[in-house]
Amino acid sequence: MMHRRFVLAALPLASLLVAAAPRKRVAPPPAPPPLPQVTAVERVALVTEAGTIELELDGAHAPISTANFLRYVDARRFDGITFYRAMHLAWGDQPNGLLQGGLRDPRRLFPPIAHEPTSQTGLSHVAGAISMARNAPGTATADFSIMLSDLTSLDANPASSDPEAQAGYAVFGKVTAGMDVVRKIWDSPISQTLGEGSMRGQMLEAPVKILTARRLPPPTPIEQVERVPAAKPTAR
Numbered sequence: 001m002m003h004r005r006f007v008l009a010a011l012p013l014a015s016l017l018v019a020a021a022p023r024k025r026v027a028p029p030p031a032p033p034p035l036p037q038v039t040a041v042e043r044v045a046l047v048t049e050a051g052t053i054e055l056e057l058d059g060a061h062a063p064i065s066t067a068n069f070l071r072y073v074d075a076r077r078f079d080g081i082t083f084y085r086a087m088h089l090a091w092g093d094q095p096n097g098l099l100q101g102g103l104r105d106p107r108r109l110f111p112p113i114a115h116e117p118t119s120q121t122g123l124s125h126v127a128g129a130i131s132m133a134r135n136a137p138g139t140a141t142a143d144f145s146i147m148l149s150d151l152t153s154l155d156a157n158p159a160s161s162d163p164e165a166q167a168g169y170a171v172f173g174k175v176t177a178g179m180d181v182v183r184k185i186w187d188s189p190i191s192q193t194l195g196e197g198s199m200r201g202q203m204l205e206a207p208v209k210i211l212t213a214r215r216l217p218p219p220t221p222i223e224q225v226e227r228v229p230a231a232k233p234t235a236r
Contacts, residue, residue, distance in 0.1 A: 032110045033075060035067035042066055043176075043216035044073055048083070049209050050185050053146075053178035054216065055130060058171075061121040065132050065140070065172035068113045072142050073213045077108050081142075082207035085199060086186045095148040099186045100133055101210065102143025109141045116170040117156035123171035125154040130173045137167040146175060146182050 038059035046053040057066040072078050083101035090096075103109060115137040118124055125131060125147050131154065133143035156168030175182060185208045194203035 033071060035064070035113075036070050036074060038063050038066045038070065039218065041219055042070060042173075043219065044069070045212075045214055045216050046078070046178075046210050047212045047214075048181060048185070049211065051178060051181035053181050054176050055173050056176045056219075057130075057173035058121075058123060061123055062116045062170065062172035064113050065116050065170050068110070068132075068140070069144070069172065070215070071110060072103065073215060075110075076213075077103060077110075077142070078210055078213035081210050083185050083210070084204055084207040085195075085202050086188065086190060086204055087202045088186075088190070089149075092149065095183060095186060097148050097186065098145045098151065099148065099182055100143065100145045102133060103141070104143075112139045112141050114138060115140065115167060116172070117168050118171055119156040119158050119168070121171065125151045125169065125171055126174075128175040128179055129171045130175065132170040132172065134169065140170065145169075148183065148186055 038057075040058075040060035042057040042059050044055045044057065046055065057069060059066040081101060081103045083099055084104070085100035087097040087100070088095075113132075115134070117137075123129070127147055127149050129147045131145050131147070132140040133145050134140040154169045155171075157165045160166050185204075188208065189205045190201065191203050191205045192201055194205075195201060
């Protein structure tokens, strides 16, 4: 009987001890890796379900966007993402539009980067160009677009009265091999119901997965020479 009374008397104390125990601390998320140093020319291979797309990133003119893209590549956060949007424009020479892909899981995004307008970089939204997708300027993270055609209306236009047109979008490289793969994905069936707002009717029925995204070796001296345009002959 005495033993039972001791046990019952100890229960409130036990409850108090439990209530007073310190709460378990939740560890803060790890700090994102810093933006890597970039060289004038960086190369990346996107191995997709439809084939391989090789990119040449312009670290000389768009170092922030290039470093941001490489940070996702190096962290393997582009492995398993998809191309999910194909914007088809009915006017102009065909194919006309863009292909968009990226990381659609907000938990895996790194902080947004500063905007690099084409008026600053000297680059342009020509066919094959790769450009950062964004909402407001300075919100770009991991989504990007590849131009199927010249869409220079996406370039920054400082003379415009529209703030969006003033800022434009940030080109940071181009496709050097695999535009046939880009076209193949762009030609995939489109859903008429997926997507919101202006993106409705532009979403792929079956997004195409990027299996891996890896850096490629720097260009060889011969490749670098081939990139230099031939000098125009002088009139005699």
